[in-house]
Amino acid sequence: MILVLGAAGQLGATIVERLRRRTGAPEAAALIALTRRELDVADARAVGDAIRRHGPALIVNCTAYNDVDGAEEDATTALSVNAFAVQAMARGAAEVDATLVHYSTDFVFDGETDRPYREEDRARPLSAYGASKLLGEWFAADAPRHYVLRVESLFGGPAARSSFDKIIAGLVAGRDVAVFSDRIVSPSYVEHVADATLALVSRRAAGGVYHCVNTGATTWYDAARHIATRLGAPQSLLKPVSINDVTLRARRPRYCALANEKLRRAGVSMPRWEDALTRYVDKTLPGIGS
Numbered sequence: 692m693i694l695v696l697g698a699a700g701q702l703g704a705t706i707v708e709r710l711r712r713r714t715g716a717p718e719a720a721a722l723i724a725l726t727r728r729e730l731d732v733a734d735a736r737a738v739g740d741a742i743r744r745h746g747p748a749l750i751v752n753c754t755a756y757n758d759v760d761g762a763e764e765d766a767t768t769a770l771s772v773n774a775f776a777v778q779a780m781a782r783g784a785a786e787v788d789a790t791l792v793h794y795s796t797d798f799v800f801d802g803e804t805d806r807p808y809r810e811e812d813r814a815r816p817l818s819a820y821g822a823s824k825l826l827g828e829w830f831a832a833d834a835p836r837h838y839v840l841r842v843e844s845l846f847g848g849p850a851a852r853s854s855f856d857k858i859i860a861g862l863v864a865g866r867d868v869a870v871f872s873d874r875i876v877s878p879s880y881v882e883h884v885a886d887a888t889l890a891l892v893s894r895r896a897a898g899g900v901y902h903c904v905n906t907g908a909t910t911w912y913d914a915a916r917h918i919a920t921r922l923g924a925p926q927s928l929l930k931p932v933s934i935n936d937v938t939l940r941a942r943r944p945r946y947c948a949l950a951n952e953k954l955r956r957a958g959v960s961m962p963r964w965e966d967a968l969t970r971y972v973d974k975t976l977p978g979i980g981s
Contacts, residue, residue, distance in 0.1 A: 694747035698724035701848035703753030705885045732776035742783030751792045760940040762820035773823035781833035791834035797843035799825040802944025810900045818941035840903040847881035862924040872912040872931035877904035877948045880967035896957040905964040908948030921972045
């Protein structure tokens with residue numbers, strides 16, 4: 692049995708859809724998908740009870756508190772969801788002998804580098820959000836078999852609510868769109884992340900931390916230019932902004948591209964970010980590029 696937590700979210704809904712698509716597969720029939728409304732992961736006792744009740748072989752945790760700026764003022768909630776809930780999941784996984792999959796973030800790094808981060812690089816979060824996610828990574832390791840998959844700049848899923856969706860909406864509407872020209876990331880398409888997750892588990896790859904992002908690195912500005920080109924929208928609508936010129940409650944890492952060679956060595960290859968964005972734009976707006 693597979694237990695997916697946070698099943699209505701951006702990544703969780705995609706994981707569930709992928710599992711249910713496997714018609715006739717055992718995991719499609721033995722799937723328990725719980726939303727935040729059905730299971731409040733901030734309640735550690737409820738988390739443990741749910742795991743013991745269902746007795747899954749695999750737990751996929753897609754829950755997260757992702758309000759980076761909000762976490763500066765509400766660190767308690769961030770820690771509750773991003774860290775202590777994971778501790779309860781890891782303990783539950785140990786009790787029922789389950790594998791735990793947990794997702795983390797590039798925000799565990801400080802961005803003070805000039806090359807893509809590897810899994811073994813030292814974590815040094817700049818924000819309460821990043822600290823809560825790093826603590827969650829440590830707690831996930833309490834599960835005897837676990838995968839911690841770091842993702843960043845997620846896009847895709849059933850609800851168009853990512854930063855890339857805002858860029859697309861602005862360009863389609865003919866509005867000016869401000870984008871960071873000096874924040875470097877490795878975008879992550881949820882469909883590719885979901886496929887990589889299931890491939891990693893099915894291959895019984897060695898557990899631990901993996902960077903699960905699309906291949907390559909880009910500034911937000913260059914990614915937006917790629918979108919504009921695909922849409923046939925004027926590049927002049929894109930307004931480059933420095934991260935140093937924007938006042939944010941939480942500090943963001945400047946350079947946070949992630950290297951995914953470890954994932955590739957495990958037999959799971961990720962498409963380049965350009966191909967992922969092209970696929971998403973074409974899927975979001977049918978007829979583009981035809």
